[in-house]
Amino acid sequence: MNLVETAQAIRNKELSAVDAVRQSLDAIARHDGKYRAFVQVDGDRALSRAREVDEALGRGAPVGPLAGVPVGIKDNMCTRFGRTTCASRILHNFEAPYDAHAVERLERAGAIIVGKTNLDEFAMGSSTENSSVQQTLNPWDPRRVPGGSSGGSATAVALGMVPGALGSDTGGSIRQPASFCGVVGLKPTYGRVSRHGLVAFASSLDQIGPLARTAADAALLLSVIAGYDPRDSTSVDEQVPEYEAGLDRPLRGLRIGIAPEYFSEGLDDPVRSAVEAALDVYRKHGAVVSEIRLPHTRYAIACYYLVATAEASSNLARYDGVHYGHRTEGIDDVIELYSASRRDGFGPEVKRRIMLGTYALSSGYYDAYYLKALKVRTLLRRDFERAFETVDVIASPVAPTTAFALGEKTDNPLAMYLADVYTTSVNLAGVPGISIPCGFDGAGLPVGLQLIGPPFAEDTLLAAAHQFQLVTDHHTRAAV
Numbered sequence: 001m002n003l004v005e006t007a008q009a010i011r012n013k014e015l016s017a018v019d020a021v022r023q024s025l026d027a028i029a030r031h032d033g034k035y036r037a038f039v040q041v042d043g044d045r046a047l048s049r050a051r052e053v054d055e056a057l058g059r060g061a062p063v064g065p066l067a068g069v070p071v072g073i074k075d076n077m078c079t080r081f082g083r084t085t086c087a088s089r090i091l092h093n094f095e096a097p098y099d100a101h102a103v104e105r106l107e108r109a110g111a112i113i114v115g116k117t118n119l120d121e122f123a124m125g126s127s128t129e130n131s132s133v134q135q136t137l138n139p140w141d142p143r144r145v146p147g148g149s150s151g152g153s154a155t156a157v158a159l160g161m162v163p164g165a166l167g168s169d170t171g172g173s174i175r176q177p178a179s180f181c182g183v184v185g186l187k188p189t190y191g192r193v194s195r196h197g198l199v200a201f202a203s204s205l206d207q208i209g210p211l212a213r214t215a216a217d218a219a220l221l222l223s224v225i226a227g228y229d230p231r232d233s234t235s236v237d238e239q240v241p242e243y244e245a246g247l248d249r250p251l252r253g254l255r256i257g258i259a260p261e262y263f264s265e266g267l268d269d270p271v272r273s274a275v276e277a278a279l280d281v282y283r284k285h286g287a288v289v290s291e292i293r294l295p296h297t298r299y300a301i302a303c304y305y306l307v308a309t310a311e312a313s314s315n316l317a318r319y320d321g322v323h324y325g326h327r328t329e330g331i332d333d334v335i336e337l338y339s340a341s342r343r344d345g346f347g348p349e350v351k352r353r354i355m356l357g358t359y360a361l362s363s364g365y366y367d368a369y370y371l372k373a374l375k376v377r378t379l380l381r382r383d384f385e386r387a388f389e390t391v392d393v394i395a396s397p398v399a400p401t402t403a404f405a406l407g408e409k410t411d412n413p414l415a416m417y418l419a420d421v422y423t424t425s426v427n428l429a430g431v432p433g434i435s436i437p438c439g440f441d442g443a444g445l446p447v448g449l450q451l452i453g454p455p456f457a458e459d460t461l462l463a464a465a466h467q468f469q470l471v472t473d474h475h476t477r478a479a480v
């Protein structure tokens, strides 16, 4: 059962919350020894909360829209229970004193968190290979990566361990693993979901969003987590539309833009074909596809890896062996304590980014790199603003390839970064993007279609995705 069906069955008392959680824990027991999506599972806590839901339902007390529904949370979101590790050695023993806003909202809506999911350390990566905890395997082929950095959440959903999960997306980390694992992933507009309690990677780009099997599931999750939160000064005080009610909006007349910059060299043929076939489906159902231009796309990767690393170098300064987490023992000098704790606590990719970002911000280089990147960022945003004067959504691939092999790009960080070519502009511009399954390559690996919208057009994206899923069955194929 998908998330909407699970929620309905529990509300109609065809399924108890306890049984829903048991099914989730059973699936985890069956698959997670091999696929390793979860870094932490708390079955006892989940079952006891499920009993409370069942009891409330039994009493006829009002329950939230996600009552009894098991979910997974990416382990860079604070939870009062258990640990919040960011898959980093430096936070391996960190116990958050509060819940992230999104976590709080999920629980208030009755959702039951069964555990925390694996990620690239501090969400830096595209394959979950940078986790210091474990390697998550792709549900469709265990020799391949699940994508990243929300690889644990995408894998957990694809294997039916949970019907929905939260991820975070700074440059593609919800959409790309969703695409590699054959599930739906939505990165909301910057400010749509509060970042309170999301461990910061690059604060001007980070956004929390849902992963699930269907667009309708993602709509339900988003409707619960979206909304203003005074504890995040960048969260936007703007009405949250009724995403589920809006799903019925027909495709007829929907104006879809395609940019040649997103179908350039380096795009694998099977991905191109699947995306083109998806566009045909849209045309057949009355959407109008036309060409637009996003001329600054070729600067997106360079711009992203300056802005993101600059912000990361600043955000990660707080891990000093004193305030949080790991402290290297037996050192008297405070400066030496900082360096030793950071040396032992951070993995190689995190260190690389701190160095890149520190360099880009340092005096003499600030103007040449960071400031210039900010200017390019404005140009990228204007590209989208101009495009959305004539189209409702932009369609593109999510990634140039399907899931790549474990280890294939670990020795070549630049190759890993280049794979983010279709996702990073969306974060730099602050606009929403969704990834939906749109086909398979010759090896049976899922391909994702990305739909990008103007600010706060999540309703348009979800409706366009839902209508596609009504007439296609890619999202119903099971990985195992």
Ligand code: GLN
Pocket: 123, 124, 125, 126, 148, 149, 168, 169, 170, 171, 172, 173, 174, 201, 308, 420
């Ligand atoms: N792959 C990108 C990176 O490594 C995006 C990560 C993310 O969105 N958290 O930075």
